Amino acid sequence: MAAPMTLLLIVAVTIRAVLYRSGVADLVSERVEVVSPLTAWKRVVEGLALLDLGVSPYSGDVFHETPLIIYLFHFLVDYAEITFMLADVITAVALYMAVKDYNKQVFRKQKYALEADRYPLDCLELIRSPGEMYYIPLKVAMCYLLNPFTVLSCVAKSTCGLNNAVIALFILSTVKGNMLLSAIFLSLATYQSIYPLTLSAAALLYLIFWWFVAQYAFMYLGSLLVLVGLSFFLLGFWDYLPSVYGFILSVPDLTPNIGLFWDFFAEMFEHFRLFFLCVFQINVFFYTLPLSIKLKEHPVFLIFMQLAVISIFKSYPTVGDISLYLAFLPVWSHLHRFLRNIFLVSCVLLACSALFPVLWHLWIYAGSANSNFYYAITLLFNVAQILLVSDYFYAFLRREHHLSYGLYLKRKDGSEATLVLK
Amino acid sequence: MGLLSDPNRRRALIGLLTRLNAPIWGMPVDWLVKTMQSRGLEVFTQRFSRRLPFPDEDKERYMVKGTNVYGILRAPRAPRTEALVLSAPCTAGDHNNQAVGLLLGLAQYFRNQVYWAKDIIFLVNEHDLIGMQAWLEGYHHTNTTGMDWSPLQGRGGSIQAALSLELSSDVVTSLDLVLEGLNGQLPNLDLANLFYAFCQKIGVLCTTQGKLQRNDWDSVSGYSHAVQTMMLMAMKQASGRPWGDHGLFLRYHIEAATIKGINSFRQYKTDATTVGRLLEGMYRKLNNLLERLHQSYFFYLMSSLSHFVSIGYYMPAFGLLGVILLLRALDLWVQLASPPPRTEDGVVDADPGVLSVLTPLVISHLTGAALYTLPIHFQEMAVEHFPVSETEAVVLTAIAVYTAGLALPHNTNRLLTGQGTEQGWKVLKLVAVLYLAVLLGCTALINFSLGFILALTLVPVAAFVTPNVPKVLSAFVLVVLSPACTLLFSVFFFQELQEMPVSFLDGWMLYLSVISQGILDHALYGSLVYPLVALLVYPCWLLFWNILFWK
Numbered sequence: 001m002a003a004p005m006t007l008l009l010i011v012a013v014t015i016r017a018v019l020y021r022s023g024v025a026d027l028v029s030e031r032v033e034v035v036s037p038l039t040a041w042k043r044v045v046e047g048l049a050l051l052d053l054g055v056s057p058y059s060g061d062v063f064h065e066t067p068l069i070i071y072l073f074h075f076l077v078d079y080a081e082i083t084f085m086l087a088d089v090i091t092a093v094a095l096y097m098a099v100k101d102y103n104k105q106v107f108r109k110q111k112y113a114l115e116a117d118r119y120p121l122d123c124l125e126l127i128r129s130p131g132e133m134y135y136i137p138l139k140v141a142m143c144y145l146l147n148p149f150t151v152l153s154c155v156a157k158s159t160c161g162l163n164n165a166v167i168a169l170f171i172l173s174t175v176k177g178n179m180l181l182s183a184i185f186l187s188l189a190t191y192q193s194i195y196p197l198t199l200s201a202a203a204l205l206y207l208i209f210w211w212f213v214a215q216y217a218f219m220y221l222g223s224l225l226v227l228v229g230l231s232f233f234l235l236g237f238w239d240y241l242p243s244v245y246g247f248i249l250s251v252p253d254l255t256p257n258i259g260l261f262w263d264f265f266a267e268m269f270e271h272f273r274l275f276f277l278c279v280f281q282i283n284v285f286f287y288t289l290p291l292s293i294k295l296k297e298h299p300v301f302l303i304f305m306q307l308a309v310i311s312i313f314k315s316y317p318t319v320g321d322i323s324l325y326l327a328f329l330p331v332w333s334h335l336h337r338f339l340r341n342i343f344l345v346s347c348v349l350l351a352c353s354a355l356f357p358v359l360w361h362l363w364i365y366a367g368s369a370n371s372n373f374y375y376a377i378t379l380l381f382n383v384a385q386i387l388l389v390s391d392y393f394y395a396f397l398r399r400e401h402h403l404s405y406g407l408y409l410k411r412k413d414g415s416e417a418t419l420v421l422k
Numbered sequence: 423m424g425l426l427s428d429p430n431r432r433r434a435l436i437g438l439l440t441r442l443n444a445p446i447w448g449m450p451v452d453w454l455v456k457t458m459q460s461r462g463l464e465v466f467t468q469r470f471s472r473r474l475p476f477p478d479e480d481k482e483r484y485m486v487k488g489t490n491v492y493g494i495l496r497a498p499r500a501p502r503t504e505a506l507v508l509s510a511p512c513t514a515g516d517h518n519n520q521a522v523g524l525l526l527g528l529a530q531y532f533r534n535q536v537y538w539a540k541d542i543i544f545l546v547n548e549h550d551l552i553g554m555q556a557w558l559e560g561y562h563h564t565n566t567t568g569m570d571w572s573p574l575q576g577r578g579g580s581i582q583a584a585l586s587l588e589l590s591s592d593v594v595t596s597l598d599l600v601l602e603g604l605n606g607q608l609p610n611l612d613l614a615n616l617f618y619a620f621c622q623k624i625g626v627l628c629t630t631q632g633k634l635q636r637n638d639w640d641s642v643s644g645y646s647h648a649v650q651t652m653m654l655m656a657m658k659q660a661s662g663r664p665w666g667d668h669g670l671f672l673r674y675h676i677e678a679a680t681i682k683g684i685n686s687f688r689q690y691k692t693d694a695t696t697v698g699r700l701l702e703g704m705y706r707k708l709n710n711l712l713e714r715l716h717q718s719y720f721f722y723l724m725s726s727l728s729h730f731v732s733i734g735y736y737m738p739a740f741g742l743l744g745v746i747l748l749l750r751a752l753d754l755w756v757q758l759a760s761p762p763p764r765t766e767d768g769v770v771d772a773d774p775g776v777l778s779v780l781t782p783l784v785i786s787h788l789t790g791a792a793l794y795t796l797p798i799h800f801q802e803m804a805v806e807h808f809p810v811s812e813t814e815a816v817v818l819t820a821i822a823v824y825t826a827g828l829a830l831p832h833n834t835n836r837l838l839t840g841q842g843t844e845q846g847w848k849v850l851k852l853v854a855v856l857y858l859a860v861l862l863g864c865t866a867l868i869n870f871s872l873g874f875i876l877a878l879t880l881v882p883v884a885a886f887v888t889p890n891v892p893k894v895l896s897a898f899v900l901v902v903l904s905p906a907c908t909l910l911f912s913v914f915f916f917q918e919l920q921e922m923p924v925s926f927l928d929g930w931m932l933y934l935s936v937i938s939q940g941i942l943d944h945a946l947y948g949s950l951v952y953p954l955v956a957l958l959v960y961p962c963w964l965l966f967w968n969i970l971f972w973k
Contacts, residue, residue, distance in 0.1 A: 343751075343752065343755045347748070347751070347856060350856065350860060351859075351860050351863065354860045354861075354863075354864055355863070355864060355867075358864045358867050358868060359867070361868070362867065362868065365673070365675075366607055366672075366673075366675070366720075366868075367675040367716070367720075368607075368720035368721065
């Protein structure tokens with residue numbers, strides 16, 4: 001599998017290099033669907049300039065990324081394109097290795113269950129074979145690297161690519177069982193944007209004993225403190241806390257993006273703002289507990305669901321966040337027979353992706369539309385994503401149910417039954 | 423095809439022009455500057471130059487160099503934040519010889535009034551649309567088309583509205599209002615209503631699309647007259663070209679319209695003074711505006727000056743056409759998702775489906791890219807080998823690439839690796855139908871008439887084509903309904919609607935010039951029709967052609 005993977009990496013890097021050299025890079029780095037006030041490269045350059053002048057990069061409400069990023073690019077600003085391409089490559093390779101390991105674990109669990117005779121006889125067609133699972137890691141890497149969303153995000157030099165790389169490394173270390181690295185990468189991801197905190201539930205599900213859980217929590221919190229302290233020592237003042245975390249949580253900038261916050265908060269009365277802010281932010285973290293309880297035996301699926309929930313409901317999503325969880329879809333390709341809405345969802349996602357630039361043009365340049373048109377497409381896009389995620393959830397649970405109770409369900413009197421997700 | 427089709431005469435002309443380093447027919451720049459200054463305006467000039475990608479045979483120009491002259495009437499007691507523009511194109515010959523005179527007369531009259539709250543810019547542009555594009559780009563500090571212009575020395579604030587005048591005689595029988603702008607963009611309907619209401623008040627006859635309004639809406643002939651007017655507007659909008667100098671203002675969010683004076687055989691003629699009073703009234707109304715015109719519709723089709731169809735009425739018609747495609751896609755999905763039972767051989771069956779679809783997609787888009795880039799890039803080579811002028815070379819290369827694309831299905835089938843050919847064409851058709859639906863939807867949002875005309879011709883074909891229909895008949899139907907033939911028929915239909923029917927040969931020449939104008943519009947002003955058709959609609963049509971000839 002090394003040869004196809006290398007070929008894929010070469011193709012992906014070539015596509016990105018070609019696009020960097022063409023005029024597309026300037027156009028794309030200003031599209032609001034691809035960059036947000038948190039991740040825009042323009043703002044990183046601005047922050048670097050301010051740092052060179054000796055002023056805090058957080059003055060003037062321009063730069064909202066973490067101090068570690070600014071120090072990373074302080075040394076690497078001339079090689080920025082290579083950095084982002086490398087981040088994409090690291091993400092793809094990490095996902096490849098993680099999925100390969102995960103497939104091995106799944107197959108092993110299935111073998112034990114078969115030997116222990118835990119599956120009813122008629123669901124043999126639901127059992128997965130190694131042949132079918134052989135190409136899945138390569139497909140995952142392909143889905144990530146050749147996804148137009150990822151390519152656009154890389155060409156625009158959005159720091160979302162770095163965030164994706166850290167999350168992918170976290171997934172790899174969790175699946176491999178390396179707790180220290182998993183805690184460190186998770187704390188890096190949380191340090192950059194707060195929402196990956198919810199992924200800690202999935203990491204904890206890999207552990208069984210309370211002592212390990214306590215160890216993990218200690219390592220996680222410890223690394224987080226180290227990072228925060230390091231940032232303070234590098235910069236010398238604490239003003240990055242309100243600029244980064246305060247910005248993510250209190251959403252002061254209402255630039256249009258593909259998320260749900262901007263138009264809603266633009267229309268709101270001031271004295272309800274705090275209430276709705278809390279409601280929207282709790283919405284991201286709220287699904288962690290119920291999902292972890294339901295999916296306690298399937299932590300990787302839980303990670304997939306959490307990533308999707310984060311990318312839909314976070315305060316400043318971009319297409320780079322979406323491409324990370326879309327890369328996981330080949331892992332669940334055995335669920336295709338149970339998916340109910342896949343056609344509708346893919347049509348709507350395709351149509352919305354095409355309509356985003358059209359309605360932006362009509363609103364901003366032609367002046368014939370207004371923000372409601374663009375927000376409508378945003379809403380439709382997010383509804384389609386939610387439908388996609390809930391469809392996969394349904395299909396996953398249904399397959400588990402069939403594996404326990406048989407494929408052709410019969411009611412107590414012998415007639416055929418249908419499954420309903422309540 | 424025109425003055426420049428003989429290569430020797432063309433070379434002689436170009437040599438003469440470059441030797442003199444000045445156009446033979448030019449604008450009297452110094453006289454205009456002096457006259458405007460004597461009327462008390464602040465006068466500035468702007469030089470611009472542009473080399474067209476190939477000679478324009480309709481207007482007989484290749485290397486365009488010119489000067490725009492504009493004078494600013496400063497509002498006496500207001501801050502200089504907003505402006506209005508009155509423009510008149512200055513071309514040689516009889517086409518538009520009275521407009522500049524009326525403009526200067528109005529300038530003198532306006533100068534003596536005290537009620538102006540906005541600056542008024544009197545613009546005389548040379549080489550009509552090219553000069554206007556240079557002026558607008560200079561005014562807004564953008565450079566999207568690669569033109570070379572000198573920066574503007576004087577400005578007037580953000581432009582709220584603009585009117586462009588075209589007058590060929592000093593008495594008119596009616597005034598024609600032209601609304602269609604670049605890429606089918608229209609000004610706010612309020613501007614058209616304003617003009618019509620004021621014309622009625624003054625008592626000047628006002629028309630749209632050159633057709634008079636009729637009072638008998640209930641009769642069949644009245645209804646068909648209204649439908650003809652609306653179809654004329656739809657075809658003008660679909661062409662994507664600005665039908666007056668106002669068309670380029672719309673892109674900068676400035677409401678603009680062109681007023682053409684028509685002198686036909688009627689007894690009652692309006693003289694220039696009444697037209698001047700009309701324009702003064704229009705400008706006083708625009709002067710009193712507190713905000714930009716945005717309350718009325720931006721998307722409409724006018725069947726007469728007092729009747730229109732808004733987007734809420736015409737979009738459902740388009741939506742129903744789109745639903746046909748979506749239903750066909752759903753039908754194909756259901757057929758694909760329930761295949762006959764196969765023996766398990768452990769091969770992943772989704773992959774060959776995707777790969778076999780990829781080959782026709784890539785080849786169709788490469789052909790589309792060839793249609794977009796080859797005509798202009800290879801015109802020199804074509805001129806060397808064939809006895810044609812550059813314009814003819816460009817147009818004939820475009821037609822040749824288009825026709826060469828028809829030969830492709832017989833080659834791509836050899837490269838395909840699809841197993842289960844029954845599945846293969848269904849997957850391709852599903853992708854093609856969804857692609858067409860999204861493409862037509864996006865086009866209809868930006869330029870409704872273009873999207874609707876393309877939908878009318880492409881949707882029935884797209885829904886019904888399969889490899890199992892009779893090949894010869896469906897190939898004929900598919901070619902007849904392809905974008906190029908639609909354009910050919912539209913040219914004849916357009917001439918019929920304007921009551922100037924043409925013979926077949928003249929129509930063919932007109933068709934060739936329409937193609938060359940389309941390519942030029944894209945290069946000069948950024949019109950989207952040519953890239954849309956070449957890069958997106960034509961490859962989509964080629965996918966259906968591939969499906970028809972699937973083995």
